[in-house]
Amino acid sequence: SYVLTQPPSVSVAPGQTARLTCGGTKIGSKSVHWYQQKPGQVPVPVIHHDSGRPSGIPERFSGSTAADTATLTINRVEAGDEADYYCQVWDTADDLHSAVFGGGTRLSVL
């Protein structure tokens, strides 16, 4: 089955840029979605279909994919961005329809 790999943690100072990666074989050929989850809250989509931004998500959030890595970039990081971030793709191999999530990255704002 398909595997997505995320670093467990990333730390960044306020105002700086955070780059969260998501590795997977030929992930560039798939649609990648990103979710933000703050403690005790429901996951919230922040990027869909590689680089789409849902309504209400600040322009500071952007996504990109290339070959074997997808990246969520958060510009001008704020304290309120501190959360767990999960990448996700849809595995349709062998006519299956299953969601695959990365293990998540905890973003800490120093």
Next chain:
Amino acid sequence: QVHLVESGGGLVRPGGSLRLSCAVPGSSLVDYFMGWVRQAPGKGLEFVASISHSRGANKDYGDSVRGRFTVSKDTTENSLFLQMTSLRAEDTAIYYCVRIYGHSTGYCDSWGQGTLVTVSS
């Protein structure tokens, strides 16, 4: 996005069964894939099950629940279900109902608030 509401969680003993429900408004059950995603305490997100749009002919499951859990839907009741049997301690988690936008891309655009399932003796 749509407002999804799960119910049916609770405490159950190992080996027991439980049925979760999710109220799905409008025509989402017919027009979209739907699914269940869970999160064990302190852990990440895990895919549990999906069911296709229209009549729900296609169903898929995560490896850890296949053969024990069954996803279904009732469009007349506007409800999505997850029947869980042979429950284990490791099934303890918050279970989220999700709407899947794009049957070829699997974007979970709507999430319920979740319902907690605790498997313990």
